[in-house]
Amino acid sequence: MNLKDKRIVLTGAAGGMGSILARALLERGAKLAMVDANADALQSLATDLSEDAYPVAADLSSAEGCANAIKACQQHLGQVDMLINLAGLNGFVSFAEQDPAHIEIMMRVNVLAPMLLTRALLPSFLANNSGKIVNVGSVFGSIGFAWFATYSASKFGLRGFSEALRRELANTGVEVSYIAPRAVKTPMNDNAVMKMGEATGMNMDEPDAIVEKIIRAIEQDKKDSYFGFPEALFVRVNALLPRLVDKALAGQNKIAKTFLLK
Ligand SMILES: NC(=O)c1ccc[n+]([C@@H]2O[C@H](COP(=O)([O-])OP(=O)(O)OC[C@H]3O[C@@H](n4cnc5c(N)ncnc54)[C@H](OP(=O)(O)O)[C@@H]3O)[C@@H](O)[C@H]2O)c1
Incomplete structure:
Protein backbone atom coordinates (compact mmCIF):
# COMPACT_ATOMS: atom_id res chain seq x y z
CA MET A 1 0.00 0.00 0.00
CA ASN A 2 1.26 3.44 -0.94
CA LEU A 3 0.89 5.72 2.11
CA LYS A 4 0.70 9.00 0.18
CA ASP A 5 -2.50 10.93 1.03
CA LYS A 6 -3.80 8.06 3.17
CA ARG A 7 -5.94 9.31 6.08
CA ILE A 8 -4.76 7.40 9.13
CA VAL A 9 -5.93 7.11 12.73
CA LEU A 10 -2.86 6.30 14.85
CA THR A 11 -3.39 5.45 18.52
CA GLY A 12 -0.55 5.63 21.04
CA ALA A 13 0.90 8.40 18.85
CA ALA A 14 2.65 10.21 21.70
CA GLY A 15 4.47 7.09 22.90
CA GLY A 16 7.99 5.79 22.26
CA MET A 17 7.19 4.12 18.95
CA GLY A 18 4.11 6.21 18.16
CA SER A 19 5.92 9.56 17.93
CA ILE A 20 8.51 8.07 15.54
CA LEU A 21 5.82 6.29 13.53
CA ALA A 22 3.78 9.50 13.24
CA ARG A 23 6.78 11.30 11.75
CA ALA A 24 7.56 8.44 9.36
CA LEU A 25 3.96 8.29 8.11
CA LEU A 26 3.92 12.06 7.52
CA GLU A 27 7.20 11.81 5.59
CA ARG A 28 5.42 9.39 3.26
CA GLY A 29 2.62 11.87 2.65
CA ALA A 30 -0.05 10.49 5.00
CA LYS A 31 -2.56 12.63 6.92
CA LEU A 32 -2.91 11.72 10.57
CA ALA A 33 -5.33 11.89 13.45
CA MET A 34 -3.10 11.10 16.42
CA VAL A 35 -4.86 9.63 19.48
CA ASP A 36 -3.25 9.36 22.90
CA ALA A 37 -4.11 9.68 26.59
CA ASN A 38 -1.04 11.80 27.24
CA ALA A 39 -2.50 15.17 26.19
CA ASP A 40 0.64 17.22 26.92
CA ALA A 41 3.00 14.92 25.01
CA LEU A 42 0.48 14.75 22.18
CA GLN A 43 0.17 18.53 21.94
CA SER A 44 3.93 19.09 21.92
CA LEU A 45 4.31 16.36 19.25
CA ALA A 46 1.61 17.99 17.11
CA THR A 47 3.36 21.36 17.46
CA ASP A 48 6.61 19.75 16.24
CA LEU A 49 4.94 18.05 13.29
CA SER A 50 3.11 19.48 10.28
CA GLU A 51 -0.52 20.55 10.08
CA ASP A 52 -1.21 17.11 8.60
CA ALA A 53 -0.96 15.69 12.14
CA TYR A 54 -4.07 16.44 14.19
CA PRO A 55 -4.01 15.63 17.94
CA VAL A 56 -6.96 13.86 19.58
CA ALA A 57 -6.51 13.52 23.35
CA ALA A 58 -8.59 10.55 24.49
CA ASP A 59 -8.63 7.82 27.09
CA LEU A 60 -9.13 4.54 25.23
CA SER A 61 -9.77 2.54 28.39
CA SER A 62 -13.54 3.13 28.13
CA ALA A 63 -16.08 2.51 25.39
CA GLU A 64 -17.09 6.15 25.59
CA GLY A 65 -13.48 7.30 25.20
CA CYS A 66 -13.09 5.09 22.11
CA ALA A 67 -16.34 6.37 20.57
CA ASN A 68 -15.42 10.02 21.21
CA ALA A 69 -11.92 9.49 19.81
CA ILE A 70 -13.22 8.02 16.55
CA LYS A 71 -15.81 10.76 16.21
CA ALA A 72 -13.11 13.45 16.59
CA CYS A 73 -10.84 11.64 14.08
CA GLN A 74 -13.65 11.35 11.53
CA GLN A 75 -14.63 14.99 12.00
CA HIS A 76 -11.08 15.99 11.15
CA LEU A 77 -10.12 13.45 8.47
CA GLY A 78 -13.49 12.76 6.87
CA GLN A 79 -13.21 9.29 5.38
CA VAL A 80 -10.56 7.21 7.19
CA ASP A 81 -8.35 4.84 5.15
CA MET A 82 -6.40 3.14 7.91
CA LEU A 83 -6.51 2.46 11.64
CA ILE A 84 -3.24 1.68 13.40
CA ASN A 85 -3.86 0.31 16.90
CA LEU A 86 -0.58 1.04 18.66
CA ALA A 87 -1.62 2.32 22.13
CA GLY A 88 -0.78 -0.17 24.83
CA LEU A 89 0.12 -0.78 28.46
CA ASN A 90 2.58 -3.24 29.93
CA GLY A 91 2.85 -4.84 33.36
CA PHE A 92 5.82 -6.82 34.75
CA VAL A 93 4.22 -8.23 37.88
CA SER A 94 3.34 -11.40 39.76
CA PHE A 95 -0.24 -12.18 38.72
CA ALA A 96 -1.09 -13.23 42.30
CA GLU A 97 -0.28 -9.70 43.40
CA GLN A 98 -1.51 -7.68 40.42
CA ASP A 99 -4.12 -5.04 41.22
CA PRO A 100 -7.42 -6.20 39.65
CA ALA A 101 -7.97 -2.65 38.36
CA HIS A 102 -4.63 -2.87 36.50
CA ILE A 103 -5.69 -6.20 34.95
CA GLU A 104 -8.92 -4.62 33.73
CA ILE A 105 -7.38 -1.46 32.28
CA MET A 106 -4.67 -3.41 30.45
CA MET A 107 -7.25 -5.66 28.81
CA ARG A 108 -9.35 -2.62 27.92
CA VAL A 109 -6.54 -0.61 26.32
CA ARG A 119 -16.02 -1.78 15.03
CA ALA A 120 -16.62 1.95 14.74
CA LEU A 121 -14.76 2.27 11.43
CA LEU A 122 -15.56 -1.06 9.76
CA PRO A 123 -19.00 -0.18 8.32
CA SER A 124 -17.51 2.74 6.37
CA PHE A 125 -14.54 0.60 5.27
CA LEU A 126 -16.96 -2.04 3.98
CA ALA A 127 -19.16 0.55 2.28
CA ASN A 128 -16.05 1.75 0.39
CA ASN A 129 -14.74 -1.80 -0.06
CA SER A 130 -11.33 -0.57 1.10
CA GLY A 131 -9.51 0.16 4.33
CA LYS A 132 -6.78 -1.28 6.47
CA ILE A 133 -6.57 -2.21 10.15
CA VAL A 134 -3.08 -2.64 11.58
CA ASN A 135 -2.88 -4.17 15.05
CA VAL A 136 0.43 -3.92 16.88
CA GLY A 137 0.79 -6.92 19.15
CA SER A 138 3.93 -8.51 20.52
CA VAL A 139 5.93 -11.72 20.54
CA PHE A 140 4.25 -12.04 23.98
CA GLY A 141 1.00 -12.53 22.03
CA SER A 142 2.29 -15.88 20.80
CA ILE A 143 4.54 -16.97 23.67
CA GLY A 144 3.07 -16.49 27.15
CA PHE A 145 5.75 -15.05 29.42
CA ALA A 146 5.88 -15.52 33.18
CA TRP A 147 5.33 -12.25 35.11
CA PHE A 148 3.54 -10.79 32.09
CA ALA A 149 0.36 -12.88 32.32
CA THR A 150 -2.12 -10.05 31.71
CA TYR A 151 -0.02 -8.42 29.01
CA SER A 152 0.42 -11.80 27.28
CA ALA A 153 -3.32 -12.51 27.55
CA SER A 154 -4.16 -9.14 26.02
CA LYS A 155 -1.80 -9.62 23.08
CA PHE A 156 -2.98 -13.23 22.53
CA GLY A 157 -6.47 -11.72 22.37
CA LEU A 158 -5.41 -9.07 19.89
CA ARG A 159 -3.73 -11.69 17.69
CA GLY A 160 -6.84 -13.91 17.77
CA PHE A 161 -9.07 -10.96 16.91
CA SER A 162 -6.80 -9.99 14.02
CA GLU A 163 -6.70 -13.51 12.58
CA ALA A 164 -10.45 -14.08 12.88
CA LEU A 165 -11.36 -10.71 11.40
CA ARG A 166 -8.88 -11.10 8.54
CA ARG A 167 -10.60 -14.38 7.64
CA GLU A 168 -14.06 -12.82 8.05
CA LEU A 169 -13.12 -10.00 5.65
CA ALA A 170 -11.28 -12.23 3.15
CA ASN A 171 -13.65 -11.50 0.28
CA THR A 172 -13.75 -7.76 0.82
CA GLY A 173 -11.34 -4.93 0.05
CA VAL A 174 -10.66 -4.45 3.78
CA GLU A 175 -7.32 -5.75 5.06
CA VAL A 176 -6.27 -6.70 8.58
CA SER A 177 -2.68 -7.12 9.63
CA TYR A 178 -0.99 -8.10 12.86
CA ILE A 179 2.53 -6.95 13.69
CA ALA A 180 4.53 -8.44 16.56
CA PRO A 181 7.77 -6.78 17.68
CA ARG A 182 10.01 -8.27 20.37
CA ALA A 183 11.15 -6.00 23.25
CA VAL A 184 11.81 -2.40 22.23
CA LYS A 185 13.64 0.35 24.15
CA THR A 186 10.73 2.70 24.91
CA PRO A 187 9.22 4.23 28.07
CA MET A 188 6.81 1.26 28.16
CA ASN A 189 9.63 -0.75 29.72
CA ASP A 190 10.43 0.68 33.15
CA ASN A 191 13.72 0.25 35.04
CA ALA A 192 12.74 -3.12 36.47
CA VAL A 193 12.03 -4.51 32.98
CA MET A 194 15.25 -3.05 31.56
CA LYS A 195 17.32 -4.59 34.36
CA MET A 196 15.50 -7.91 34.06
CA GLY A 197 16.05 -7.82 30.28
CA GLU A 198 19.79 -7.29 30.74
CA ALA A 199 20.08 -10.07 33.32
CA THR A 200 18.15 -12.59 31.22
CA GLY A 201 19.80 -11.69 27.90
CA MET A 202 16.53 -10.42 26.41
CA ASN A 203 17.03 -8.86 22.97
CA MET A 204 15.88 -5.23 22.89
CA ASP A 205 15.50 -3.31 19.65
CA GLU A 206 15.80 0.40 18.99
CA PRO A 207 12.40 2.01 18.30
CA ASP A 208 13.52 3.67 15.02
CA ALA A 209 14.48 0.29 13.56
CA ILE A 210 11.15 -1.25 14.56
CA VAL A 211 9.16 1.66 13.16
CA GLU A 212 10.96 1.21 9.81
CA LYS A 213 9.93 -2.46 9.87
CA ILE A 214 6.33 -1.55 10.75
CA ILE A 215 6.21 0.87 7.80
CA ARG A 216 7.67 -1.76 5.47
CA ALA A 217 5.13 -4.35 6.66
CA ILE A 218 2.29 -1.89 5.95
CA GLU A 219 3.66 -0.90 2.54
CA GLN A 220 4.15 -4.54 1.57
CA ASP A 221 0.63 -5.49 2.77
CA LYS A 222 1.96 -8.22 5.08
CA LYS A 223 -0.81 -10.16 6.82
CA ASP A 224 1.35 -10.82 9.85
CA SER A 225 4.91 -9.94 10.76
CA TYR A 226 7.12 -11.14 13.61
CA PHE A 227 10.32 -9.21 14.06
CA GLY A 228 13.68 -10.53 15.26
CA PHE A 229 15.63 -13.77 15.37
CA PRO A 230 15.39 -16.09 17.28
CA GLU A 231 12.05 -14.77 18.67
CA ALA A 232 10.20 -15.22 15.37
CA LEU A 233 11.38 -18.84 15.27
CA PHE A 234 10.41 -19.43 18.94
CA VAL A 235 6.88 -18.30 18.08
CA ARG A 236 6.63 -21.28 15.72
CA VAL A 237 8.38 -23.68 18.12
CA ASN A 238 6.04 -22.63 20.96
CA ALA A 239 2.99 -23.34 18.77
CA LEU A 240 4.21 -26.86 18.02
CA LEU A 241 6.16 -27.85 21.14
CA PRO A 242 5.08 -25.71 24.11
CA ARG A 243 6.57 -28.12 26.72
CA LEU A 244 9.99 -27.62 25.14
CA VAL A 245 9.60 -23.86 25.52
CA ASP A 246 8.42 -24.34 29.17
CA LYS A 247 11.80 -25.96 29.83
CA ALA A 248 13.79 -23.45 27.80
CA LEU A 249 12.25 -20.51 29.70
CA ALA A 250 12.36 -22.04 33.21
CA GLY A 251 15.82 -20.66 34.09
CA GLN A 252 15.02 -17.23 32.66
CA ASN A 253 11.73 -17.08 34.62
CA LYS A 254 13.60 -17.64 37.91
CA ILE A 255 16.05 -14.83 37.19
CA ALA A 256 13.25 -12.51 36.01
CA LYS A 257 11.35 -13.08 39.29
CA THR A 258 14.17 -11.46 41.27
CA PHE A 259 13.56 -8.17 39.43
CA LEU A 260 9.87 -7.86 40.31
CA LEU A 261 9.16 -4.74 42.34
CA LYS A 262 7.92 -5.52 45.84
N1 LIG B 1 8.16 -1.47 23.98
C1 LIG B 1 8.14 -2.77 23.79
O1 LIG B 1 9.00 -3.52 24.34
C2 LIG B 1 7.11 -3.40 22.91
C3 LIG B 1 7.34 -4.68 22.38
C4 LIG B 1 6.38 -5.27 21.58
C5 LIG B 1 5.19 -4.61 21.34
N2 LIG B 1 4.98 -3.38 21.86
C6 LIG B 1 3.70 -2.73 21.61
O2 LIG B 1 3.91 -1.56 20.84
C7 LIG B 1 2.92 -0.59 21.17
C8 LIG B 1 3.57 0.76 21.45
O3 LIG B 1 4.42 0.60 22.57
P1 LIG B 1 5.56 1.65 22.99
O4 LIG B 1 6.73 0.85 23.32
O5 LIG B 1 5.63 2.76 22.04
O6 LIG B 1 4.92 2.14 24.37
P2 LIG B 1 4.80 3.58 25.04
O7 LIG B 1 6.01 4.37 24.77
O8 LIG B 1 4.42 3.34 26.46
O9 LIG B 1 3.57 4.22 24.23
C9 LIG B 1 2.26 3.78 24.40
C10 LIG B 1 1.34 4.97 24.28
O10 LIG B 1 -0.02 4.51 24.49
C11 LIG B 1 -0.66 5.46 25.32
N3 LIG B 1 -1.77 4.94 26.11
C12 LIG B 1 -1.71 4.15 27.20
N4 LIG B 1 -2.93 3.99 27.73
C13 LIG B 1 -3.78 4.70 26.96
C14 LIG B 1 -5.17 4.97 27.02
N5 LIG B 1 -5.93 4.49 28.02
N6 LIG B 1 -5.72 5.74 26.07
C15 LIG B 1 -4.97 6.28 25.09
N7 LIG B 1 -3.63 6.08 24.99
C16 LIG B 1 -3.04 5.31 25.92
C17 LIG B 1 0.44 5.90 26.27
O11 LIG B 1 0.09 7.10 26.92
P3 LIG B 1 0.67 7.36 28.41
O12 LIG B 1 2.08 7.78 28.23
O13 LIG B 1 -0.23 8.44 28.95
O14 LIG B 1 0.54 6.06 29.15
C18 LIG B 1 1.63 6.03 25.35
O15 LIG B 1 1.71 7.32 24.78
C19 LIG B 1 2.12 -1.16 22.34
O16 LIG B 1 0.92 -1.72 21.88
C20 LIG B 1 3.03 -2.26 22.87
O17 LIG B 1 2.31 -3.28 23.52
C21 LIG B 1 5.91 -2.74 22.63
Whole structure:
Protein backbone atom coordinates (compact mmCIF):
# COMPACT_ATOMS: atom_id res chain seq x y z
CA MET A 1 0.00 0.00 0.00
CA ASN A 2 1.26 3.44 -0.94
CA LEU A 3 0.89 5.72 2.11
CA LYS A 4 0.70 9.00 0.18
CA ASP A 5 -2.50 10.93 1.03
CA LYS A 6 -3.80 8.06 3.17
CA ARG A 7 -5.94 9.31 6.08
CA ILE A 8 -4.76 7.40 9.13
CA VAL A 9 -5.93 7.11 12.73
CA LEU A 10 -2.86 6.30 14.85
CA THR A 11 -3.39 5.45 18.52
CA GLY A 12 -0.55 5.63 21.04
CA ALA A 13 0.90 8.40 18.85
CA ALA A 14 2.65 10.21 21.70
CA GLY A 15 4.47 7.09 22.90
CA GLY A 16 7.99 5.79 22.26
CA MET A 17 7.19 4.12 18.95
CA GLY A 18 4.11 6.21 18.16
CA SER A 19 5.92 9.56 17.93
CA ILE A 20 8.51 8.07 15.54
CA LEU A 21 5.82 6.29 13.53
CA ALA A 22 3.78 9.50 13.24
CA ARG A 23 6.78 11.30 11.75
CA ALA A 24 7.56 8.44 9.36
CA LEU A 25 3.96 8.29 8.11
CA LEU A 26 3.92 12.06 7.52
CA GLU A 27 7.20 11.81 5.59
CA ARG A 28 5.42 9.39 3.26
CA GLY A 29 2.62 11.87 2.65
CA ALA A 30 -0.05 10.49 5.00
CA LYS A 31 -2.56 12.63 6.92
CA LEU A 32 -2.91 11.72 10.57
CA ALA A 33 -5.33 11.89 13.45
CA MET A 34 -3.10 11.10 16.42
CA VAL A 35 -4.86 9.63 19.48
CA ASP A 36 -3.25 9.36 22.90
CA ALA A 37 -4.11 9.68 26.59
CA ASN A 38 -1.04 11.80 27.24
CA ALA A 39 -2.50 15.17 26.19
CA ASP A 40 0.64 17.22 26.92
CA ALA A 41 3.00 14.92 25.01
CA LEU A 42 0.48 14.75 22.18
CA GLN A 43 0.17 18.53 21.94
CA SER A 44 3.93 19.09 21.92
CA LEU A 45 4.31 16.36 19.25
CA ALA A 46 1.61 17.99 17.11
CA THR A 47 3.36 21.36 17.46
CA ASP A 48 6.61 19.75 16.24
CA LEU A 49 4.94 18.05 13.29
CA SER A 50 3.11 19.48 10.28
CA GLU A 51 -0.52 20.55 10.08
CA ASP A 52 -1.21 17.11 8.60
CA ALA A 53 -0.96 15.69 12.14
CA TYR A 54 -4.07 16.44 14.19
CA PRO A 55 -4.01 15.63 17.94
CA VAL A 56 -6.96 13.86 19.58
CA ALA A 57 -6.51 13.52 23.35
CA ALA A 58 -8.59 10.55 24.49
CA ASP A 59 -8.63 7.82 27.09
CA LEU A 60 -9.13 4.54 25.23
CA SER A 61 -9.77 2.54 28.39
CA SER A 62 -13.54 3.13 28.13
CA ALA A 63 -16.08 2.51 25.39
CA GLU A 64 -17.09 6.15 25.59
CA GLY A 65 -13.48 7.30 25.20
CA CYS A 66 -13.09 5.09 22.11
CA ALA A 67 -16.34 6.37 20.57
CA ASN A 68 -15.42 10.02 21.21
CA ALA A 69 -11.92 9.49 19.81
CA ILE A 70 -13.22 8.02 16.55
CA LYS A 71 -15.81 10.76 16.21
CA ALA A 72 -13.11 13.45 16.59
CA CYS A 73 -10.84 11.64 14.08
CA GLN A 74 -13.65 11.35 11.53
CA GLN A 75 -14.63 14.99 12.00
CA HIS A 76 -11.08 15.99 11.15
CA LEU A 77 -10.12 13.45 8.47
CA GLY A 78 -13.49 12.76 6.87
CA GLN A 79 -13.21 9.29 5.38
CA VAL A 80 -10.56 7.21 7.19
CA ASP A 81 -8.35 4.84 5.15
CA MET A 82 -6.40 3.14 7.91
CA LEU A 83 -6.51 2.46 11.64
CA ILE A 84 -3.24 1.68 13.40
CA ASN A 85 -3.86 0.31 16.90
CA LEU A 86 -0.58 1.04 18.66
CA ALA A 87 -1.62 2.32 22.13
CA GLY A 88 -0.78 -0.17 24.83
CA LEU A 89 0.12 -0.78 28.46
CA ASN A 90 2.58 -3.24 29.93
CA GLY A 91 2.85 -4.84 33.36
CA PHE A 92 5.82 -6.82 34.75
CA VAL A 93 4.22 -8.23 37.88
CA SER A 94 3.34 -11.40 39.76
CA PHE A 95 -0.24 -12.18 38.72
CA ALA A 96 -1.09 -13.23 42.30
CA GLU A 97 -0.28 -9.70 43.40
CA GLN A 98 -1.51 -7.68 40.42
CA ASP A 99 -4.12 -5.04 41.22
CA PRO A 100 -7.42 -6.20 39.65
CA ALA A 101 -7.97 -2.65 38.36
CA HIS A 102 -4.63 -2.87 36.50
CA ILE A 103 -5.69 -6.20 34.95
CA GLU A 104 -8.92 -4.62 33.73
CA ILE A 105 -7.38 -1.46 32.28
CA MET A 106 -4.67 -3.41 30.45
CA MET A 107 -7.25 -5.66 28.81
CA ARG A 108 -9.35 -2.62 27.92
CA VAL A 109 -6.54 -0.61 26.32
CA ASN A 110 -4.64 -3.50 24.68
CA VAL A 111 -7.48 -5.56 23.26
CA LEU A 112 -10.94 -4.06 23.81
CA ALA A 113 -10.05 -0.59 22.47
CA PRO A 114 -8.63 -1.94 19.17
CA MET A 115 -11.82 -4.00 18.77
CA LEU A 116 -14.14 -1.04 19.50
CA LEU A 117 -12.21 1.35 17.25
CA THR A 118 -12.30 -1.25 14.47
CA ARG A 119 -16.02 -1.78 15.03
CA ALA A 120 -16.62 1.95 14.74
CA LEU A 121 -14.76 2.27 11.43
CA LEU A 122 -15.56 -1.06 9.76
CA PRO A 123 -19.00 -0.18 8.32
CA SER A 124 -17.51 2.74 6.37
CA PHE A 125 -14.54 0.60 5.27
CA LEU A 126 -16.96 -2.04 3.98
CA ALA A 127 -19.16 0.55 2.28
CA ASN A 128 -16.05 1.75 0.39
CA ASN A 129 -14.74 -1.80 -0.06
CA SER A 130 -11.33 -0.57 1.10
CA GLY A 131 -9.51 0.16 4.33
CA LYS A 132 -6.78 -1.28 6.47
CA ILE A 133 -6.57 -2.21 10.15
CA VAL A 134 -3.08 -2.64 11.58
CA ASN A 135 -2.88 -4.17 15.05
CA VAL A 136 0.43 -3.92 16.88
CA GLY A 137 0.79 -6.92 19.15
CA SER A 138 3.93 -8.51 20.52
CA VAL A 139 5.93 -11.72 20.54
CA PHE A 140 4.25 -12.04 23.98
CA GLY A 141 1.00 -12.53 22.03
CA SER A 142 2.29 -15.88 20.80
CA ILE A 143 4.54 -16.97 23.67
CA GLY A 144 3.07 -16.49 27.15
CA PHE A 145 5.75 -15.05 29.42
CA ALA A 146 5.88 -15.52 33.18
CA TRP A 147 5.33 -12.25 35.11
CA PHE A 148 3.54 -10.79 32.09
CA ALA A 149 0.36 -12.88 32.32
CA THR A 150 -2.12 -10.05 31.71
CA TYR A 151 -0.02 -8.42 29.01
CA SER A 152 0.42 -11.80 27.28
CA ALA A 153 -3.32 -12.51 27.55
CA SER A 154 -4.16 -9.14 26.02
CA LYS A 155 -1.80 -9.62 23.08
CA PHE A 156 -2.98 -13.23 22.53
CA GLY A 157 -6.47 -11.72 22.37
CA LEU A 158 -5.41 -9.07 19.89
CA ARG A 159 -3.73 -11.69 17.69
CA GLY A 160 -6.84 -13.91 17.77
CA PHE A 161 -9.07 -10.96 16.91
CA SER A 162 -6.80 -9.99 14.02
CA GLU A 163 -6.70 -13.51 12.58
CA ALA A 164 -10.45 -14.08 12.88
CA LEU A 165 -11.36 -10.71 11.40
CA ARG A 166 -8.88 -11.10 8.54
CA ARG A 167 -10.60 -14.38 7.64
CA GLU A 168 -14.06 -12.82 8.05
CA LEU A 169 -13.12 -10.00 5.65
CA ALA A 170 -11.28 -12.23 3.15
CA ASN A 171 -13.65 -11.50 0.28
CA THR A 172 -13.75 -7.76 0.82
CA GLY A 173 -11.34 -4.93 0.05
CA VAL A 174 -10.66 -4.45 3.78
CA GLU A 175 -7.32 -5.75 5.06
CA VAL A 176 -6.27 -6.70 8.58
CA SER A 177 -2.68 -7.12 9.63
CA TYR A 178 -0.99 -8.10 12.86
CA ILE A 179 2.53 -6.95 13.69
CA ALA A 180 4.53 -8.44 16.56
CA PRO A 181 7.77 -6.78 17.68
CA ARG A 182 10.01 -8.27 20.37
CA ALA A 183 11.15 -6.00 23.25
CA VAL A 184 11.81 -2.40 22.23
CA LYS A 185 13.64 0.35 24.15
CA THR A 186 10.73 2.70 24.91
CA PRO A 187 9.22 4.23 28.07
CA MET A 188 6.81 1.26 28.16
CA ASN A 189 9.63 -0.75 29.72
CA ASP A 190 10.43 0.68 33.15
CA ASN A 191 13.72 0.25 35.04
CA ALA A 192 12.74 -3.12 36.47
CA VAL A 193 12.03 -4.51 32.98
CA MET A 194 15.25 -3.05 31.56
CA LYS A 195 17.32 -4.59 34.36
CA MET A 196 15.50 -7.91 34.06
CA GLY A 197 16.05 -7.82 30.28
CA GLU A 198 19.79 -7.29 30.74
CA ALA A 199 20.08 -10.07 33.32
CA THR A 200 18.15 -12.59 31.22
CA GLY A 201 19.80 -11.69 27.90
CA MET A 202 16.53 -10.42 26.41
CA ASN A 203 17.03 -8.86 22.97
CA MET A 204 15.88 -5.23 22.89
CA ASP A 205 15.50 -3.31 19.65
CA GLU A 206 15.80 0.40 18.99
CA PRO A 207 12.40 2.01 18.30
CA ASP A 208 13.52 3.67 15.02
CA ALA A 209 14.48 0.29 13.56
CA ILE A 210 11.15 -1.25 14.56
CA VAL A 211 9.16 1.66 13.16
CA GLU A 212 10.96 1.21 9.81
CA LYS A 213 9.93 -2.46 9.87
CA ILE A 214 6.33 -1.55 10.75
CA ILE A 215 6.21 0.87 7.80
CA ARG A 216 7.67 -1.76 5.47
CA ALA A 217 5.13 -4.35 6.66
CA ILE A 218 2.29 -1.89 5.95
CA GLU A 219 3.66 -0.90 2.54
CA GLN A 220 4.15 -4.54 1.57
CA ASP A 221 0.63 -5.49 2.77
CA LYS A 222 1.96 -8.22 5.08
CA LYS A 223 -0.81 -10.16 6.82
CA ASP A 224 1.35 -10.82 9.85
CA SER A 225 4.91 -9.94 10.76
CA TYR A 226 7.12 -11.14 13.61
CA PHE A 227 10.32 -9.21 14.06
CA GLY A 228 13.68 -10.53 15.26
CA PHE A 229 15.63 -13.77 15.37
CA PRO A 230 15.39 -16.09 17.28
CA GLU A 231 12.05 -14.77 18.67
CA ALA A 232 10.20 -15.22 15.37
CA LEU A 233 11.38 -18.84 15.27
CA PHE A 234 10.41 -19.43 18.94
CA VAL A 235 6.88 -18.30 18.08
CA ARG A 236 6.63 -21.28 15.72
CA VAL A 237 8.38 -23.68 18.12
CA ASN A 238 6.04 -22.63 20.96
CA ALA A 239 2.99 -23.34 18.77
CA LEU A 240 4.21 -26.86 18.02
CA LEU A 241 6.16 -27.85 21.14
CA PRO A 242 5.08 -25.71 24.11
CA ARG A 243 6.57 -28.12 26.72
CA LEU A 244 9.99 -27.62 25.14
CA VAL A 245 9.60 -23.86 25.52
CA ASP A 246 8.42 -24.34 29.17
CA LYS A 247 11.80 -25.96 29.83
CA ALA A 248 13.79 -23.45 27.80
CA LEU A 249 12.25 -20.51 29.70
CA ALA A 250 12.36 -22.04 33.21
CA GLY A 251 15.82 -20.66 34.09
CA GLN A 252 15.02 -17.23 32.66
CA ASN A 253 11.73 -17.08 34.62
CA LYS A 254 13.60 -17.64 37.91
CA ILE A 255 16.05 -14.83 37.19
CA ALA A 256 13.25 -12.51 36.01
CA LYS A 257 11.35 -13.08 39.29
CA THR A 258 14.17 -11.46 41.27
CA PHE A 259 13.56 -8.17 39.43
CA LEU A 260 9.87 -7.86 40.31
CA LEU A 261 9.16 -4.74 42.34
CA LYS A 262 7.92 -5.52 45.84
N1 LIG B 1 8.16 -1.47 23.98
C1 LIG B 1 8.14 -2.77 23.79
O1 LIG B 1 9.00 -3.52 24.34
C2 LIG B 1 7.11 -3.40 22.91
C3 LIG B 1 7.34 -4.68 22.38
C4 LIG B 1 6.38 -5.27 21.58
C5 LIG B 1 5.19 -4.61 21.34
N2 LIG B 1 4.98 -3.38 21.86
C6 LIG B 1 3.70 -2.73 21.61
O2 LIG B 1 3.91 -1.56 20.84
C7 LIG B 1 2.92 -0.59 21.17
C8 LIG B 1 3.57 0.76 21.45
O3 LIG B 1 4.42 0.60 22.57
P1 LIG B 1 5.56 1.65 22.99
O4 LIG B 1 6.73 0.85 23.32
O5 LIG B 1 5.63 2.76 22.04
O6 LIG B 1 4.92 2.14 24.37
P2 LIG B 1 4.80 3.58 25.04
O7 LIG B 1 6.01 4.37 24.77
O8 LIG B 1 4.42 3.34 26.46
O9 LIG B 1 3.57 4.22 24.23
C9 LIG B 1 2.26 3.78 24.40
C10 LIG B 1 1.34 4.97 24.28
O10 LIG B 1 -0.02 4.51 24.49
C11 LIG B 1 -0.66 5.46 25.32
N3 LIG B 1 -1.77 4.94 26.11
C12 LIG B 1 -1.71 4.15 27.20
N4 LIG B 1 -2.93 3.99 27.73
C13 LIG B 1 -3.78 4.70 26.96
C14 LIG B 1 -5.17 4.97 27.02
N5 LIG B 1 -5.93 4.49 28.02
N6 LIG B 1 -5.72 5.74 26.07
C15 LIG B 1 -4.97 6.28 25.09
N7 LIG B 1 -3.63 6.08 24.99
C16 LIG B 1 -3.04 5.31 25.92
C17 LIG B 1 0.44 5.90 26.27
O11 LIG B 1 0.09 7.10 26.92
P3 LIG B 1 0.67 7.36 28.41
O12 LIG B 1 2.08 7.78 28.23
O13 LIG B 1 -0.23 8.44 28.95
O14 LIG B 1 0.54 6.06 29.15
C18 LIG B 1 1.63 6.03 25.35
O15 LIG B 1 1.71 7.32 24.78
C19 LIG B 1 2.12 -1.16 22.34
O16 LIG B 1 0.92 -1.72 21.88
C20 LIG B 1 3.03 -2.26 22.87
O17 LIG B 1 2.31 -3.28 23.52
C21 LIG B 1 5.91 -2.74 22.63
